[in-house]
Amino acid sequence: MFDPATVFDGTGPLGDPLTDEVLRAVEAQLGHQLPAAYVDLARRHNGGSLARDAHPAPSRTSWAEDHVGVYRLAAIGRNARFSLCGEVGSAFWVAEWGYPAIGIYFADCQSAGHDMVALDYRSPGEPAVVHVDQEWNYQITVLAPDFETFMTGLVDESTYNVDD
Template sequence: MNNQFWDDSDYYTISNPVSDETINEAEKELGYKLPSTYIELIRSKNGGTPINTCFRTTKATSWAEDHIAITAIHGIGEPSGIDSKEYGSKFMIEDWGYPDIGIVICSCPSAGHDAVMLDYSECGKNGEPKVIHVDVESLNGPKITFLAKDFESFISNLVNENEFSI
C-alpha cells in the first residue's frame, strides 16, 4: 500500500498489529469475509485517517451536493475497530440503526449520524461487497447512496478535501 495514503495522525490507529489470527477472529465475530484490499490496507496501518478524505458522488448526500467525507477507516481490534464490542460495526447497527447488510467501515464527520459501509446484500457473506454511504438521520429511514463497486475502487477514488469549495 502506498505510504502516501495515510495521514500522520494516529488518532484512529489501533496499536495492535494485524495478524492472520486477528483477521480470522474479526471475520468470525462480524460474520463476513473482509475484502483483500481492506486487509492489505490495515496491514500497512491498523486504521486511521487517510490523506484524501472525500469521495465524489453523483447524488446529494447529507454532507454535500457532490461528495461525502470520512474521518477514519477503521482497523481491527479495540477500542475503535470494526469488530470492537463497544464501538464497532455491530454496535452501530444495533444502537444507531444502520442496516444489517454488512460492516460499518468508515466514520464520517457527523459523529455517527452517517457512515460508510461494506454492503454484502447482493454478494453474500463471502463475496466482494460494494461500498455505500448510509445516513441514518433521514426522515424516511436510512438513506443509502451507492459509492463504489468494491473497497479497492472506493479507496482509489478518495480525493483531497481541497478539491471542493467550502
C-alpha cells in the same frame, strides 16, 4: 496497491498489528470475509485518520451536494475503540444507532455518527462500498463497486466547494 503513507494522515495506526488469528476471529464475529485490499492495507497500517477525506457521491447527501466526508478507517481487530469489533465498531452502529444490518460499517464521517460508510454484502461477490445517511432515513448510496475502488477514489475535501 495503495501506499499507507498516502492513505493515512501521518498519525499512527488505530489498532495493533494485524495477525492471521485476529483476522479469522474478526471475520467470524462479523460473519463476512473482508476484502483482500482492506486486509492488505491493515497488515501495513491498521486503521487511522485518512489523508484524503472525501469521496465523490452520485447524488446529494445530507453532508454535501456531490460528495461525502470520510474521517477515518476502522482497524481490523477488537482493542482499538474504533475497530471493526471494538467499542464503537460495526455492531455498535446497528444496535445503538439503528443503522441497517447490510454488512460492515468500516469508516466514519465528520458528522459524528449521522452518516457512515459500509461494505454492503447484500449481493453476492465482492461487497460494494456504500454511504448510509442516518439523517435521510438511512438512505443507502453506492460509492464504489469495491473497497479498492473506494480507496483510490478518495480525494482531499478542499477539491469541493465546502460552502454548499
